Amino acid sequence: MSQPRPQDGGTGTAADSGQTWDLRLYVTGQSPNCVRAIENLRLTCEEHMPGRYRIEVVDLLENPRLAADDQILAVPTVVRRLPSPIRKIVGDLSDTERLLVGLQVRPPARTAS
Amino acid sequence: MGNTSLADLLDAPAGPGLPKAPTGIAGLDQITGGGLPRGRVSLVAGSAGAGKTLLGLEFLVAGARQYGEPGVLVSFEESAAKVALNARSLGFDIDALQRDGLLVVLSFQVEPSEVITTGAFDFEPLFLLLSEAVRRIGAKRVVLDTIEVLFGAFGDDATVRAELTRLARWLEDQGVTVIVTGERGEKGLTRRGIEEYVTDCVILLDHRVRDEISTRRLRVVKYRGSAHGTNEYPFLISAQGLIVLPITSITLDYAASEERISTGVDRLDHMLGGGLLRGSTALVTGTAGTGKTSLGAHLVNSACGRGEPALWVLFEESPAQVLRNMRSIGLDLKKWVDAGLLRIWAARPSAFGLETHLAILYQLIEEVSPSVAVLDGVAGLAHGSATLESASMMARQLDLLKARGITTLVTSLGHEDEAATMTVSSLVDNWLLLRNIETNGERNRLLFVLKSRGTAHSNQVREFVLTDHGVELVEVYVSAAGMLVGSARLAQEAAERVADVQEADDRDRRLRELRGKIAEQEAHIVASQDQLAAKRAEIDRIDLRERRQAAVAKADRSTMATRRWADPVPSNGGQS
Numbered sequence: 001m002s003q004p005r006p007q008d009g010g011t012g013t014a015a016d017s018g019q020t021w022d023l024r025l026y027v028t029g030q031s032p033n034c035v036r037a038i039e040n041l042r043l044t045c046e047e048h049m050p051g052r053y054r055i056e057v058v059d060l061l062e063n064p065r066l067a068a069d070d071q072i073l074a075v076p077t078v079v080r081r082l083p084s085p086i087r088k089i090v091g092d093l094s095d096t097e098r099l100l101v102g103l104q105v106r107p108p109a110r111t112a113s
Numbered sequence: 114m115g116n117t118s119l120a121d122l123l124d125a126p127a128g129p130g131l132p133k134a135p136t137g138i139a140g141l142d143q144i145t146g147g148g149l150p151r152g153r154v155s156l157v158a159g160s161a162g163a164g165k166t167l168l169g170l171e172f173l174v175a176g177a178r179q180y181g182e183p184g185v186l187v188s189f190e191e192s193a194a195k196v197a198l199n200a201r202s203l204g205f206d207i208d209a210l211q212r213d214g215l216l217v218v219l220s221f222q223v224e225p226s227e228v229i230t231t232g233a234f235d236f237e238p239l240f241l242l243l244s245e246a247v248r249r250i251g252a253k254r255v256v257l258d259t260i261e262v263l264f265g266a267f268g269d270d271a272t273v274r275a276e277l278t279r280l281a282r283w284l285e286d287q288g289v290t291v292i293v294t295g296e297r298g299e300k301g302l303t304r305r306g307i308e309e310y311v312t313d314c315v316i317l318l319d320h321r322v323r324d325e326i327s328t329r330r331l332r333v334v335k336y337r338g339s340a341h342g343t344n345e346y347p348f349l350i351s352a353q354g355l356i357v358l359p360i361t362s363i364t365l366d367y368a369a370s371e372e373r374i375s376t377g378v379d380r381l382d383h384m385l386g387g388g389l390l391r392g393s394t395a396l397v398t399g400t401a402g403t404g405k406t407s408l409g410a411h412l413v414n415s416a417c418g419r420g421e422p423a424l425w426v427l428f429e430e431s432p433a434q435v436l437r438n439m440r441s442i443g444l445d446l447k448k449w450v451d452a453g454l455l456r457i458w459a460a461r462p463s464a465f466g467l468e469t470h471l472a473i474l475y476q477l478i479e480e481v482s483p484s485v486a487v488l489d490g491v492a493g494l495a496h497g498s499a500t501l502e503s504a505s506m507m508a509r510q511l512d513l514l515k516a517r518g519i520t521t522l523v524t525s526l527g528h529e530d531e532a533a534t535m536t537v538s539s540l541v542d543n544w545l546l547l548r549n550i551e552t553n554g555e556r557n558r559l560l561f562v563l564k565s566r567g568t569a570h571s572n573q574v575r576e577f578v579l580t581d582h583g584v585e586l587v588e589v590y591v592s593a594a595g596m597l598v599g600s601a602r603l604a605q606e607a608a609e610r611v612a613d614v615q616e617a618d619d620r621d622r623r624l625r626e627l628r629g630k631i632a633e634q635e636a637h638i639v640a641s642q643d644q645l646a647a648k649r650a651e652i653d654r655i656d657l658r659e660r661r662q663a664a665v666a667k668a669d670r671s672t673m674a675t676r677r678w679a680d681p682v683p684s685n686g687g688q689s
Contacts, residue, residue, distance in 0.1 A: 067238035091232035102229035
């Protein structure tokens with residue numbers, strides 16, 4: 001279910017340094033939280049970093065052991081694999097502000113990058 | 114519980130049809146009457162390093178190895194590799210158990226710093242993993258260690274709480290016996306109030322450090338539907354895992370033996386009416402250098418001499434030192450050590466907490482099964498902690514020994530008026546007091562029997578002499594000037610010997626005198642009798658003379674008559 005869609009975009013945020021986001025979203029089937037999370041994540045990415053993100057959705061129902069291997073305790077969880085360091089964003093991603101902070105798409109002003 | 118003994122507890126029905134899952138930790142299973150509630154969630158709470166994880170591990174390993182119940186360990190704190198390493202240090206081969214399909218270790222390391230929460234979530238992956246593991250190995254036991262880590266990590270404690278409750282109910286539905294570990298909290302039992310929704314069984318592990326000495330205790334706070342010991346039980350983390358001591362110090366149901374065993378000192382046996390009653394406890398108190406250890410050595414020596422195993426616990430000296438010292442008074446205890454009859458254990462009081470000492474004692478008793486035990490220098494134990502605590506610990510130690518019918522001698526540095534000694538002395542059956550007295554520029558040892566239950570004991574004081582062939586008790590001279598001991602006693606003995614000779618001389622002289630007087634008197638008597646005889650002879654002589662004269666006179670008359678031709682007279686006499 002991966003959707004690589006690299007694309008250049010130029011908004012005034014820190015995200016415009018040619019960086020791409022490698023994201024993995026862990027879900028368990030079609031639970032309401034998970035369905036919402038997939039939707040929220042795509043919307044947010046499309047809006048703030050169009051073309052510069054890749055989302056891989058992993059359904060733990062198909063392979064529960066991945067949860068142990070990847071240390072996923074709660075769903076839905078987005079793992080930001082790139083840019084490093086690895087970050088985990090847990091929840092249905094309904095809080096877009098927090099999601100962006102987690103993705104470091106809109107870093108706090110003090111961080112210059 | 115009143116005076117309910119542990120035995121009563123164990124016999125008591127553990128709630129109607131309440132099945133239990135043994136933990137494999139003997140003492141704990143005893144306290145809980147068989148283990149944790151089967152198919153329910155138990156909480157093990159304690160501060161960091163209290164032994165929560167270890168208890169969980171033992172529960173799983175025992176289940177896998179002994180009870181045919183595979184298990185799953187979910188660690189939220191340590192990596193699987195670290196869990197295996199920790200387990201190995203306690204002799205549990207987690208890897209082998211996993212290969213054999215008896216154990217699954219799941220580890221989640223939750224780093225709050227790398228987690229951001231945005232909206233609703235659940236712990237479905239945990240459910241998935243657990244149900245997969247439970248199904249795969251047929252797990253009957255699950256340990257969640259420590260779920261408290263989950264709080265705070267997700268920023269939404271209400272959801273965490275709800276999810277954990279759901280997890281607990283789900284596991285119970287699977288018929289799995291669960292241990293959840295939790296961090297000890299400031300206010301409640303746990304920091305996050307886990308005890309509020311784990312309601313069946315709560316075990317509290319306590320790890321206190323006082324005066325730089327750590328002590329571990331375990332308490333069953335709650336056990337729904339089952340009788341359980343409510344005391345704080347000391348426990349020890351040993352190389353074999355947890356050792357919980359199911360000790361109550363209030364049971365007074367020992368068998369009372371009439372048999373007496375020798376203390377190894379003949380005259381002391383005599384003072385005690387034939388020796389110590391088997392299974393009784395004796396306290397020997399005295400100041401430094403009064404010979405307490407030597408008395409203990411005698412008891413141990415005499416037990417081994419009878420072929421009975423003995424345990425000698427030293428709190429002040431090393432075994433080598435004590436063996437050497439005892440050799441100097443003629444006791445060869447090394448041969449008993451070599452023969453496997455005598456076990457000497459030495460540990461500084463400050464090395465462990467009181468509970469640990471107790472746990473070690475328990476372990477030693479299990480290993481040695483001694484008939485006689487000597488605890489040498491227990492006063493040292495009191496130095497490390499409060500008096501009440503050490504007294505209660507002493508009570509437990511004595512109880513432990515007494516319950517097994519082990520004749521025990523406890524030596525303690527102290528005086529009879531010390532509070533600690535007073536408390537202990539009420540627990541013992543015999544109390545011997547050794548005291549140094551200083552007279553004439555020297556110190557000598559005295560022994561008193563202050564108390565001896567069940568014995569018409571001597572009220573005499575004896576002088577306690579250490580010779581090159583062991584301890585000897587000697588009569589003490591009590592004179593108008595006070596007690597005479599040591600040189601004074603020897604001087605007195607010499608003086609008495611001189612007096613004896615003089616007295617003998619006097620007697621002889623007097624006898625001689627009397628005999629002389631008797632001889633004199635007898636001579637008098639002989640002389641008087643002679644005189645008497647002489648006087649009687651005189652009387653006889655006088656009589657005879659008179660008769661002769663009368664006869665002569667008659668004859669004369671007859672002759673004259675004849676001559677005058679007078680009438681004839683009868684010729685019956687006097688004619689010569």
